[in-house]
Amino acid sequence: MKTSFLILSIVLLIFWSCEEKKDDESVDTNPPSVLITYPNNNSIVDDTVVVACESIDNDEVVKVELWINSDSTGITDSTAPYTLTWITNNYENGEHTLFVRSYDKSGNTADSETIILSVYNFLVFNATFGFDYVDDAGYSILQTADSGYVILGSTGDNVSLIKTDYKGIEQWNHNYGGSEIDYARHILQTSDGGYIISGTTESYGHGGSDIWLIKTDPTGFMEWDAYFGGVNTDQGRSIQQMTDGGYIIIGNSDFSGDGNQDIWLIRTNSQGDSLWTKTFGGAGLELGADVQILEDGGFILLGSTESFGNGSSDIWLIKTDSQGETTWTKTFGDNSSDYGKSILKTPDDGYIIRGVTESFGYGNTALVLIKIDSTGNKIWDNAFGGSNGEGGNALRETNDGGQILICHSYVHENSAYDIRLIKIDSNGSVDWDKTFGGITHNYGFSVLQAFDGGFALTGSIDILGGGDDNLSDLWLIKTDPEGNTISLSE
Numbered sequence: 001m002k003t004s005f006l007i008l009s010i011v012l013l014i015f016w017s018c019e020e021k022k023d024d025e026s027v028d029t030n031p032p033s034v035l036i037t038y039p040n041n042n043s044i045v046d047d048t049v050v051v052a053c054e055s056i057d058n059d060e061v062v063k064v065e066l067w068i069n070s071d072s073t074g075i076t077d078s079t080a081p082y083t084l085t086w087i088t089n090n091y092e093n094g095e096h097t098l099f100v101r102s103y104d105k106s107g108n109t110a111d112s113e114t115i116i117l118s119v120y121n122f123l124v125f126n127a128t129f130g131f132d133y134v135d136d137a138g139y140s141i142l143q144t145a146d147s148g149y150v151i152l153g154s155t156g157d158n159v160s161l162i163k164t165d166y167k168g169i170e171q172w173n174h175n176y177g178g179s180e181i182d183y184a185r186h187i188l189q190t191s192d193g194g195y196i197i198s199g200t201t202e203s204y205g206h207g208g209s210d211i212w213l214i215k216t217d218p219t220g221f222m223e224w225d226a227y228f229g230g231v232n233t234d235q236g237r238s239i240q241q242m243t244d245g246g247y248i249i250i251g252n253s254d255f256s257g258d259g260n261q262d263i264w265l266i267r268t269n270s271q272g273d274s275l276w277t278k279t280f281g282g283a284g285l286e287l288g289a290d291v292q293i294l295e296d297g298g299f300i301l302l303g304s305t306e307s308f309g310n311g312s313s314d315i316w317l318i319k320t321d322s323q324g325e326t327t328w329t330k331t332f333g334d335n336s337s338d339y340g341k342s343i344l345k346t347p348d349d350g351y352i353i354r355g356v357t358e359s360f361g362y363g364n365t366a367l368v369l370i371k372i373d374s375t376g377n378k379i380w381d382n383a384f385g386g387s388n389g390e391g392g393n394a395l396r397e398t399n400d401g402g403q404i405l406i407c408h409s410y411v412h413e414n415s416a417y418d419i420r421l422i423k424i425d426s427n428g429s430v431d432w433d434k435t436f437g438g439i440t441h442n443y444g445f446s447v448l449q450a451f452d453g454g455f456a457l458t459g460s461i462d463i464l465g466g467g468d469d470n471l472s473d474l475w476l477i478k479t480d481p482e483g484n485t486i487s488l489s490e
Helices: 002-026
Strands: 033-038 043-045 048-056 061-068 071-077 082-087 094-104 109-111 115-119 125-129 136-143 149-155 158-164 170-176 182-189 195-201 210-216 222-228 234-241 247-253 262-268 274-280 286-293 299-305 314-320 326-332 338-345 351-357 366-372 378-384 390-397 403-411 416-424 430-436 442-449 455-462 472-479
Touching (some): 033 109, 071 082, 149 472, 170 222, 338 390, 351 390, 366 403, 403 455, 416 455
Parallel strands (some): 043 115, 210 234, 262 286, 286 338, 390 442, 416 442
Antiparallel strands (some): 061 071, 061 094, 094 115, 210 222, 234 247, 314 326, 338 351, 351 366, 403 442, 455 472
16 A cells, blocks of 8 residues: 555656646746836926826736836836826926836736936916906915915905915905995914904095904904094004914004194004004104014014105104104105015014115116115115116015015006016025016016915906006916926926
8 A cells, every 4th residue: 555655646746747847838938018108208297297108918917017216106007008197296306217117917027218207396377366347456465274375355446355275276255345445455364374454444434544454264254353543544554463462553544634644553452452553753744564573572664754864755664662662763765755665574683675766776666675684774775677667566585585576567568567576685686587467467466485485476467458447357376486487287
């Protein structure tokens, strides 16, 4: 019996050896072929890219897989025609190597030729908002935590507030106002995630026009509003939120009723109730434009004065303590008219004043930037403009320590205004200068540097062709970090 078992074992061993040899002879060792057909080598891409490839095998292709920078992405496709979707937003801007690996049924693999793609992921777009029968414009813009935008503007004679996603697609909008003229120019996001709006109303209040505060929830629904003023002309300009949740507001007031306004500073609690007010001015016309809160609890006020200084109107800077009492003042200007419009704190504890001037320019009204130290002493100034005439509307700090300035400039060959965006370095020199517009009137009012390093700006665009009588739409433009608006994927 032992002999029989031994013989059977030898026979089985020989059989298995023959079968294994037979199987070895039938194993597929031929790798598949694979070729990337789109995009082309050295292409510039952004957003979502569909990588197309062809792969064939003498037996069967099981799958193809995308590799980026020599690492597997885990992105695969098992059905011809093969496409692999690459979301480039998860990668840094710049060059990346890419190939496709193909797998056949027998476990053989092959790689396509490696291509180089340059990722350029700054979203650019432009969008318009408005109604056919009234003028619409955007005056102030914020970027929200979800990378979208909130735009304060106007629809006809009412205040408007529009929320968009990061691509400029509208998510909600609200209008505020009554039967008379109501407008607003400044908005902040508050500590509770809502918004505070500073403006002017003729529909509500005490008569004439009053300073108007509007507090909303995070979705734009009004929570409360407040009015400040008398029977004459009062106008709200800029607002900041205090650490206690209250607000400091700068505007103008005509208390005397003689038409010569004074700068008006108002301190409120978190519900818009007045805690104290201060006025600044003389016998002439004074206009308030902007206010900033200082680390010592005091305030820097910016505006213009006809009562003090050298010219018919000078830029006026006022430093106060926490109760609005004047600490010192400075004026800037020459014999012509100069107006302060906004003030921006710089990383060196100084400030940049944005103004409109006839003293520093080249003949017509020009833009002027004045760099000052913490005590108001001038370090440098720079004027932008010339014979066209310029209107400067907003100045914001940029990530590199410089500034971005938005304005509009008259273009004689088009007989129309164009939006002008100027990037300025920390010394007041121009890095680049871009315009947006055409044959119609276009005005730029507000700008910010977006989370991706590009710029979002808002203003208005004439929707019916040249002429002052045409209606306008609110215009939202998103550029790349160099002020370009051409999408590379188009």
